[in-house]
Amino acid sequence: MKLYDRFADKEFHTSIAASFGIDFDAYENIVLPRLRGAGCRNNLVLADGRMLTHALCGASALPHHAGRLYTINGIGAPGVFHPKLFLQAGRRRGRLIVSSANLTTPGLGGNLELASMVMSDEPGSGEQQLVAAGWKYLSRFLDGYQQATAAQVDWMLTRAPWLAKATPATGPVGLADGTLAALLTSGEASGIGRRFVELVGGPVERLIIISPYWDRNLAALSYLAERLSPGDIAVLIDPECTVFPKWALGKFQGVRLYNRGDFRKGRFIHAKAIIAQTATADHVLVGSANCTLPALGDADFAGANEEACLYRHLPPGSIADALGLGAILTSERQLDPATLPDLDLDEELPLGELATLNPGSFECRVDTLTWHPTNAFNPAECTITLLDQHGKPMPCRLTPLASRGDTQRFEIGETQERPAFARVQHDDGLVSAPSIVTLIDRLRAVVRETSSRQADNALRQLDDETEASLMLLDVLGILERIEQGDPADKEPISIPKARKDKEDGAPAYRTLNYEQFIAGRRPRMENQLPHNSLAGSNVSIVRSFLNRVIGLGAGDQDGEEQNAPLPAGAFDLGDETGDGQAALNAGEEFDTERTRRAEEEHDRAERRRAAAKKATKEQIVAAVAAFSKRIRDRRESGALDSHDVIRLRALLMIVCTAALPVAVAKDSKVKGSRLQVLPPEGDPNSWPTVIGRALFELFGGKTPGIRNLYLAEQHDQIPDDILECWATCYWCLQACLTAPVSPRERDRLTRYVKPLAELAYVLTLPTKAELLGTDVTNLMSAMSEAYGKRLGIEGDMVTNAHRRMVDALFPTSPRVTV
Structure with a gap:
């Protein structure tokens, strides 16, 4: 197969790629654009930790999108982390590709590699068990202490519940084609080589070995030959190979070397395969393991590397035919070992030195930097320098925050730039390699499923709208049902649930009620970076629409999306005719049915828009009553969340849109x-x-609903979408209190609305500085521009009334308790 072509296959939302080495250019320009173009947006990479440091030290160009569009984790192992696994998960199916290819340019397009693919469709099938076994293996390396990775795993399992429920294969399982397969990985009591030998069983007529690297004394080959006792051992080799220890062949009987000749000429043979041919079957092992003891182990040694291989039990002779080996393993191609070059091993990488240069992992949520240091760097004796995407130092200020255990936390100040890397310098002069800074909030914004048809239809209604109408509530309702996994929708999208505490002590994502949240959060700062609790959700598009209606830009729109690489043909939908004139001459029929359906959908959308604009007073009143009931019901169950907050903001803007100015009420003309x-x-x-x-x-009575509003603990500041709703509430309350109504109505509003306004102020933001901050005042000014003028309400009056109320409630700035 062309491995890179498989990355463009659809129906998957998550990928996890494991590799020994990493070339960021190769991953970001070959793999990532194909994945994202196919709707697979939740992407994780696992690489050997020392090789990751090697890449960041200059062996690869620095990444542009690591920590922003995907995460990458460096993994340690007693030997090396060496598996080449590619697992993908979707709503209903999964796929596991076991190969010899690293995530490098040679691995993806230059070397001669070998890969085997398993596709899982049917629940309980052997294919599904193999995919589940791949997930079980990879999950060992997905550190729970890293928030971004934990969130990605939760996101995946929420949208692929079958993966958590599937039973992992522990041995050979039957596949749909009638053959057997097993996933053999490191981490078991016995090594991959010993388990392969046990699966072969019967007398071996011929043992075929393809491997780019060998033990210096051919120890692994010796073990296989001793246990399998093959009649013939065939080794495919390049005659210019300088890494094969020809002198060690003296202790073997029946080993024959074969010249690859013109077979895939010019391509380095990086494939790894062990084929034990018996009279009844071909027993095949393909994957990451070279024919070495660290990879395969022997009878008493399980191996030192982390490896992953796929065992296949196939009809006799089938694999040699499939790989084209029949024309190579002939007497004419046999090599005389003496003609091979002497052993000349490449200079080994300084893996030990690379390990000492790794400072650990860094994560950033908005302006909070979290550092998980390695043992090589003592935080008390180190200085952190943040770097931009070009690897240049960023001028900024790092202020230590309360830390937990070995984890260090800092507030990033005096910059609007987001860090891409961090470098650590020890007091003794040791300078670390750069480490990728994972931007948790930005990653969360871009990790989302391709919208379902129902969600697309709902959001399409907003395309041409310029006013907040009742249609918004319908759109929100549809999106919420989809995100909560409503079975009525054919393509549900679920909101990831909060992480529960695990028995192993891994950190959990808890939710806090609003009072607890406010008590533990950091105050918002002027000109702080965007922070959206709805990021990654289609509901966030509604928030952007509300901001557009009042003339505010979507401040948290991520430029990463716009700068992400696109695959060739990304806009080729597969429905264009290559030669239009030839098609017409040949009488080819174009898809009139599709055109007709599109026109009907457009007409329906137009009718929906027209109906929304004719909303009556009674419909709006009913919508407010329904919202009040929703809040009461969800308050009793303690289930209020960000979706209730965005719904309140939408409802308030709908009422503002429907409000008549006093001038109209007084003069019918x-x-x-x-x-x-x-x-x-x-x-x-x-x-x-x-x-x-x-x-x-939400704000009135003895038990205001806001006390049962819950936000995720991971947000250590009030998210922008929540703050925008509170500012909308302030404006609406002050608009009620400053509207040019009659004196009698003014008294009534003062009597009933002013106490509610005071409660809303003291229950939402805890300090005078935040209530009068630019985030609040800018949105209130935008509301005045959008609605104040049409209602005859002066923006300055609303602004001054807001300030007077804040001054009265917070005379010396401490929070007023109710």
């Missing part, structure tokens, strides 16, 4: 827009009254 149906006074459903009802369940 003055016309409002067809959306404006709520009068300012003289009606039990005036817009100030409706706003009060919408806010009461």
